[in-house]
Amino acid sequence: YWMFEETIKITDNSSDVAAARIREYLESKNNVLLNIAITGESGSGKSSFLNAFRDVEDDSEDAAPTGVKETTLEVKEYPHPNYPNIIFSDLPGIGTTKFPAKKYLKRVGFKKFDFFIIISADRFRENDAKLAKEIKKTGKNFYFVRSKVDHNLRDEQRKKDFSQEKTLAQIRDDCVKSLKDQGVESPQVFLVSSHDIHLYDFPHLRETLERDLPEHKRDVLLLSSPSIFPDIIEKKKKVFRRQIWGLTALSGVVAAVPVPGLSVGVDLALLVGAVTRYVTGFGLNVASLKRTASRTGIPYDELKAVLTSQLAAEHITHDLIMKVVLQVSSRAALMAAEEAFRFIPIVGIPASMALSAVTTYKFLKLFLDLLAEDAHRVSDKVLNKNK
Known part of the structure; x- marks a missing residue:
């Protein structure tokens, strides 16, 4: 537990102080910054792609504006x-008087971006080719995305x-040939539809971005990915499962504080x-489920109906957690045993720490x-809506 003792040192007899310290610890794990640059000509579907990646609807208040003439003169x-x-x-x-290709990266502040998506x-x-060449010189990654392939497929369906x-x-x-003709070596092009992110190359693009990122930023991108893909759900579950060990150790350290009720x-x-x-990570909070409903056309009530856990689609509070915890009878016994062990001389505190760690891990x-099971139920509902 020594590494967590340095993170959280509880000397106050207040559970509020302890709770605040724990929140700080949890939040520190979510503070890794990831900055994704998206560029493309007006009408390329850049804004719709950006909204799809953020899992927001085009008409939501915090969406990037779509369907209007591009007037972007600065980074938004x-x-x-x-x-x-x-x-x-x-x-x-790129290519305007204010943003010529040679000076483009410097003027948009390329150093802060983790990678670029060219649409x-x-x-x-x-x-587009000039920009790719300039990005390559900086050592950063870039990805070509061909948008609106659903439109092309719809037009071609008329043919016998x-x-x-x-x-x-x-x-x-055609895209690869065009880029090669302009001097881009071995270009990889991802075909996507911003309205059907489970189709075409969108999943492959996500996997590629995840693979190319440094490990400490990989989990950040993963947790923000829409949980409509079964493999994403399982990957997220593995990330959260790894974190349980740290939280378990943290619980054990806090349990060593000899104050009744504090643990x-x-x-x-x-x-x-x-x-x-x-x-939040599984997209089971109310806001995320409503965005999923809006994007997929499946009523929110139908998505909520497939949920079985009392924790999904709810604001997580102490009372809610306690309600769920008390439904498991063994937990009450372990809590009582922990408080009893706390005041047994010499052996008491180590036993209390062990019990706290065991119960924390268990729950x-x-x-x-x-x-995770509820996330899979929502995924099944979304992916099978047209079957």
């Missing part, structure tokens, strides 16, 4: 609604010999913080499993 930042430390930056178009609704043009696979291959080949209060504060992260794992 759009934080993720659940993770404000993830910032999507809408960059001005086009048709073939990538000379300025229509083949979705053939049409997508043709779009990809119980601190355990609840820890559980509230962790479960809130699970609910964090239980809550995580329940919420």
